[in-house]
Amino acid sequence: MSIIRPYGDTTGDGMVQMSFTLPIPHDKRAEGAAVQLANKMGMDPALVVHAKPMGPDFTFFVVYGPVNHLVDTSKVEVVERDYPLLSPKEANLAIRKHLRRRLTVVGACIGTDAHTVGIDAIMNIKGFAGEKGLEYYRELKVVNLGAQVAVPELVRRAKAEKADAILVSQVVTQREAHVLNTKEMSAAFREAYAEDHRPVLVAGGPRFTEQMAGELGVDRVFGRGTTPGEVASYLVNALVTRRQPVRRSA
Amino acid sequence: MSIIRPYGDTTGDGMVQMSFTLPIPHDKRAEGAAVQLANKMGMDPALVVHAKPMGPDFTFFVVYGPVNHLVDTSKVEVVERDYPLLSPKEANLAIRKHLRRRLTVVGACIGTDAHTVGIDAIMNIKGFAGEKGLEYYRELKVVNLGAQVAVPELVRRAKAEKADAILVSQVVTQREAHVLNTKEMSAAFREAYAEDHRPVLVAGGPRFTEQMAGELGVDRVFGRGTTPGEVASYLVNALVTRRQPVRRSA
C-alpha cells in the first residue's frame, strides 16, 4: 500500500508532535496563534499541551495532534543508488582493469568551514562505521587539503594533481553557507575546465540531501551517515565503469 | 504587527521542530516519505535530522525546518473572559445580594473516568495554585459526586439537589472519550429539563479547549490550568449577575 499516515498509537491516527516558538508574549491569544499555525500545517485538532513564556516577548509551545495529510510513498523522490556497492578489492580491480592508472581524488573542506571530521571519515585510512577510508584503496591517490580551503586554491590544486574527482565537505549550514560555498565551487570548476574534462564533483555533509545535486551544480551529493565504501563505489562507477565506453570511443 | 512567523534563531525564520513515526521500514524511501509529509505541512526545506528504525515495520523521525505559513494573530479565535474576576468575598456578596439563597453546584467525573484530582482542585476547599476551591465560598453549596458517575445518576442527583450548575470533568481523551461523555451528559440534561430551567453546564479537563463549548452542548469549557476563582467568577456571572435582569422581568 503506498498511502500511509503517521502512526502514533493506532494505524492511521496521523499523530505528530511538534514544538516551536512564537515571538509574542504568552496569553490566550498566543495559544490560539499556536493552534492556528498547527491548523495551517494540517493538524486538527491541535492540542497545545505545553506553553511556556520565555521572557516577555516569546512563547514556546509543544503541540500534539493528528495531521490530515496522506503520504504517498510511490511519489517519494529518492536518488536511488544507481551503481553497485563494491568492496575495496573489487574497486581496485575495476580501476586497474579499465583505467590502468590510479584515480586521483582531491578533497577539502571549503570556505570558512573547518569541520574536517566528516571528510576525514571518508578519506582517511581510519575510515568510518567500520569501513576503511579512501586512502586504504591502493588504486586511489588521495589528496586531502584539510579545512578552510578557498575555492581558487582548490581549483589550483585540482589542476596540479590532475584530479579525477573533487570531494568537498560542508558542515556549517547557518544562512545557507553550505549551499553558497558549494555553488561557488562548482561554478569555479565549470569555468576552469571544459565540461568533458572536468573532474567529477562530489559534495558531502550532514545537512545535504541527495536531491540537491542539480541545484548545487555537482554530480553527486552524500548526506548524513555516508560510508567510504559508498563514495568509492560511486567514484569507480562514475569514472571507470560507466565512462569506460565513452572514453574508448573517444 | 499581527503577522508573525515561528522564531528559531532570527526574526522571521519560521523554524519548527517535529517528530513522528511512519509505519514503514527505514530506508531512503522512508526518509523521502518523511520529507514529503513535512513538505505537505508547509516545511521547506525539511531536514530529516534523525531517523531510527523501530523494529522492521516502523521508523521514527525528527525533522527540522522553516514553515512557510504566516500566523495572523488578529484572526486568532479566543474565548475572551466575558465576566469579571471576583474574589471569594465579592462572589459571596453578589450571590447574597442578588440571589438571596445559596447557589448549588453539583460536580462529577462522568463516564468511566476516575481522574478526580482536576475537579477536586476546583471544588475542594484545598483548591489549586494557591486559590481556595469552591467549597470555601460560603454562598456556594458544593456537592462533589466523585469519580465514574454515570450520566443518569448525575441527572438524578442534579434534580434532587436542585442544582444551579453542573461541573463535569473529563481527563481521559483516548478515542475521544471526553467528547462522547460530555455530549451524552449535555443531551441528557437538555432532555431532562426545560431549557430555561436547565442548570448551567460546565465541562473541564486538560485536553478541552474553550472553543468546544458549542460542539459539546455545554455553556462553558475550562481547560488546562484552570483556577477555582475563574470558575466561581464565571458561575456568579452566568447565574447571578447576568441572569438577574432576565429573572426579574420573568
Added chain:
Amino acid sequence: MKKLDLDPVTVRKARTLARKAGRPIVNLARRHTTVSVERAVLRLAGLAGADSEGIPWVNRLADTVRADVGLEHGFALPVWDALLRGEAEDLGVLAQKAASGSVTFRLPEGRDAQRARTAARKAAAAGIKRIDGRRRERERLIKRHGDPEQRPWIYLIVATGDIYEDIPQAQAAAREGADIIAVIRSTGQSLLDYVPEGATREGFAGTYATQENFRLMRAALDESSRELGRYVRLTNYASGLCMPEIATLAGLERLDMMLNDSMYGILFRDINPIRTFVDQRFSRQIHARAGIIINTGEDNYLTTADAVEAAHTVTVSQLLNEYFAKEAGLEDWQLGLGHAFEINPDLPDSFRLELAHAMLARQLFPEAPLKWMPPTRHMTGDVFRGYLLDGFFNLVGAMTGQGILLVGMMTEAVVTPWISDRDLALQNVRYVLGAAGNLHEDFRPEPNGFIAQRARQVLGESVELLEQIVDDGLLNAIGDGTFGLMKRPQDAGRGLEGVARKSGEYYNPAIELLEEDR
C-alpha cells in the same frame, strides 16, 4: 547492598505492627465471601463463554444460584448438587438452563452435601492442576529462553484499547528491550461485575482484560521470547470487582505478573473495603499457586497525596501488602512492592529525597523484586523535561537496585504511549543502565547525612502511623483518608451488595485446596 544504617529493632517493630494491623482484616476476609470469589470457583471448574449479550455464563449461573439460595453458603454446593441431581450434563448447559429459568437450586444437606462437595472439589482441582501446569510451563520456558540479563527488569505498558494493535506494539517493545509487557485495561472495567469475553478492540485508554486477550497476547509474547532468546513476561490487573476471576484467568493463561494491591480498589475505585479484602485474599492465593509475581500499587497514593509528606504511607502500605501477601501464601520473590518517583521536581534536593525513599524500600524488603514507578503527576506537556525526569528516575532505579522498572513515558501528561514514546523511553533506560548502572558502587551516603536521616525519618513516621492504625483498626484508618487522602468508609463503596458473611454450611473447594497444599 546495605547502605542505610537502619535500626533493626525499629524494622522488626514495624513488621510486627503491620501484622497486628493486618490480622483483623484477614479474619474478616476469612469470615466473608463475594460473588466474584464464587464465580472464580466456577471458572476454575472450566465454565467459560458468554451469552448472546456478552454476559458470561458464570455470571448467569451465579446470579440464579444467588437468587435461589443466597451467596452465604458459596456456590459450589448448590451448583454441583444440581449437576449431581442431573439437571445438566455439565456446567455450560447448567448455566444456560439457569439463564432460561429452567433450573432451581437448593442448598444440599447431609449426604447430598457431601457428594456435592466431593464433586466440586474434583472440578476445582482440575482447574488448579491446569494452573500448576502453566506454572511448570513457565519454568520450562524460562529455562529454555532465559531470564533478562540485567536487573531491573524493564516493564513497558501498551494501551491502545485494541488487542490487535496491542500485539504488534508489545512485540515491537519486546524487541527493543522490554522484559515485561503490561496491557493496561480499559477505563471502567474495574467497575464491571463481570469479565468481558473474547478478543476486544474497543477499550478506552486500555484494552479489556479477557481470557482470550490474555491468551492472544501470551502466545504473541511466547513467539517473541523464542525470537529474542529471553522469556518476555506478561502482566495484567487483578483488581476491580472481578479481581478473583481475573486472577484465576491469569493463572490459567500463564500471565506472569499481576497488579494486585490490598487497597487500590478501595481508594481509587471506591470499591467497598470488605469486598476488596475478601477478593484480594483469594486472588493472592491463586497468584501464589500460579507462581505469579504481584505488583502492589503504592505509587498511586502519590498521585493524590504529596510524595514527601505521605512518604511514610507508602512504607506502611508496603508492610501491609507484605503481610497480606505472605498470609495468602506468596513468597518474597513474588512481592513486587510498589513505590514511585513522584516528588515535585522543583523541590530542592528532590532527587536525594527520592534516593532516600527508594533505598529505604530496598533495604526493608531485601528479597522482594521492588517495582519502581516513574514520575507521572509532575509530568507536563513539556516532553523534553519529561524525558529528562524519566532519566533521573531511571538513575534512582539503577542506583538502588530495584527489581522491576516501569518505564516512564515523556508523553505521560499527554496521551497513552505512542510507539515512539516507548522506543525513546527504552533508549533512555538503556543509556542510564549502561552508563551509570554501576554507580551504586561509588555511592555511599554519609551515615548521618541527608539521605540516611531522611530514610530514618520516614521509617519512624511509618512506625507511628502503624501504631495508630493498630489502635484504630485499618478499616477506620482507610475511612479517615490515611492513604492517598481518599476517605473510604467500610460500609460504603461499590460491590458491597456482592459480599456475604459465610454461613455454617459455606463450602469453597478452591480455597480448601489452595490452603491445604501449603
Added chain:
Amino acid sequence: MKKLDLDPVTVRKARTLARKAGRPIVNLARRHTTVSVERAVLRLAGLAGADSEGIPWVNRLADTVRADVGLEHGFALPVWDALLRGEAEDLGVLAQKAASGSVTFRLPEGRDAQRARTAARKAAAAGIKRIDGRRRERERLIKRHGDPEQRPWIYLIVATGDIYEDIPQAQAAAREGADIIAVIRSTGQSLLDYVPEGATREGFAGTYATQENFRLMRAALDESSRELGRYVRLTNYASGLCMPEIATLAGLERLDMMLNDSMYGILFRDINPIRTFVDQRFSRQIHARAGIIINTGEDNYLTTADAVEAAHTVTVSQLLNEYFAKEAGLEDWQLGLGHAFEINPDLPDSFRLELAHAMLARQLFPEAPLKWMPPTRHMTGDVFRGYLLDGFFNLVGAMTGQGILLVGMMTEAVVTPWISDRDLALQNVRYVLGAAGNLHEDFRPEPNGFIAQRARQVLGESVELLEQIVDDGLLNAIGDGTFGLMKRPQDAGRGLEGVARKSGEYYNPAIELLEEDR
C-alpha cells in the same frame, strides 16, 4: 572536596614536567614578535577605526611600517619616531598618511630612539590605564550587583551572526538564568589577519568579534545585570590570527572571560605554532592585567580524538595551559581550564568514566574555576536523547564541583542554538542543580574502585606523555599529532609570515609595562 586519593608525588612530578616542557616555548615566545602583537600596541595607544574598505587603520599603519623597516624591531619605535618627527599630530592621521603613502618610517637611533620609547610608553600606558579602569569598574559592578548564587556558573552561547539579534537573545538568556554569555564568532574570523570594525550583522554561525560589538553587548548585559541584580559576564574569543588585538579590545571593553588556549589555533585552525605561542603569551599578559578569566580549549581535542583513549592528553594540555598562564601572570582564579563530557555514551560505564576524568581535573586544579563542556560529538538529531545526555552532563558538573558549566543544547547536531533550545537547556540545568546538586555529599568512590583507578591511570599516562614531550620538545609533539590527532609542524601553518625574531633594537612598551608591574 578531596575524593580521589591521588599520589602527591606524582602530581608534583606532573607539574614539574609541564614546566620543563613549557619553558622552551616561553623562551621562544620571548624571542619573537608578531604583526598582531605590534598592532595590539597601536590599539592600546588608542588607534581605532577603519578605512572605507573596512581595513582597520592599525593594519594600514602596520603594513606600511613593516614595509619600511620590517617587523623585527617592533612598531613602537618607528611609529612614535614618526609622530615625534611631526609627520602627523596623532596616530589616526599618521595611519591615513601611511595608507596614502605620504609618510616613510625609519628605525630611530640614539636620542631619537630614546624619545620614541618614552612617547610610546606613555601612549601604551594610557591604554593600560583604561584597562585598569575597566577592571575596577567590573569589581565595582560585581560588588553592586553581586555574583551568581550558585556554582557552577551558567555559561550560555549566542550565535545568530547578527549582533542585533544576539543582544535580545543574550538578555533573554540572562533573564532565564545565564551567568555568562558567550558570543560565538563567525566562521573564518580566526583566519582574518585584521579585526573587523563596527557593529556587524552578517556572520556565519557566529558574530564577528569587533570592538563595537563588544561594547554593544557589554552595555546590554550591564543593563541586564542591573535588571537582575546579578553581574552577568561576557565572553568572547582571543584566538586566531588577531588574538593579541582581540585580547586588548576585550580589556578595553570590559569583557570578563576570553577563550584562550595555548594550542587551539595551532591544532584546529592550522595557525603556525610559533605565531600562536607568541600571540598567546601577549594576550595572556593582557588578560592577567584586565582581570579576565581565560577559558582553555581541551574539549576540542575530544571532538577529533577518542575521549577515553585521549583522556590523558586533556590533562597534559591543562597542565601546560596552567604553566603558560601563570608564566604570563594569570592567577589561579583566572584559569578556566577546559574539559568535556565527550565519551561515547554507548560505552559501558561511560558516565563513571566521565566522573573519573572530571574529578581528576577538579583535584589537580583545586583553585581554578574549571570549565565543563557538554557533549557535542556524540549528539545526534535525536533531540530527546540529546536532552537526556545534557542532563547527565549537568549531573557530573554538579557532582564534581565545576566552576563554569557550558550549557549543552539538545540541537547540538542540528543548528546553532534556537532561543527555545537555550530555555530548555537552562531548565535542564536548573532541575539537575536543584534536585541533585548536593549529591556530591553522598558520593564517595571506593578508594580502589573503578573511578579512583581510572583517575590514577589517566594521571599516570599524563606523566608518561609529559616525559616524552620533555624529551622531544613540545613543538615536535604537536607536529606528531599528540593532541586531537592533528599534526602541525612548526614551520608550516597560517600566519608564519607575520612572525619575526626580535632584533636587538626591539621595543614594545606594552610588554615592558605588563611585565614590570608584576
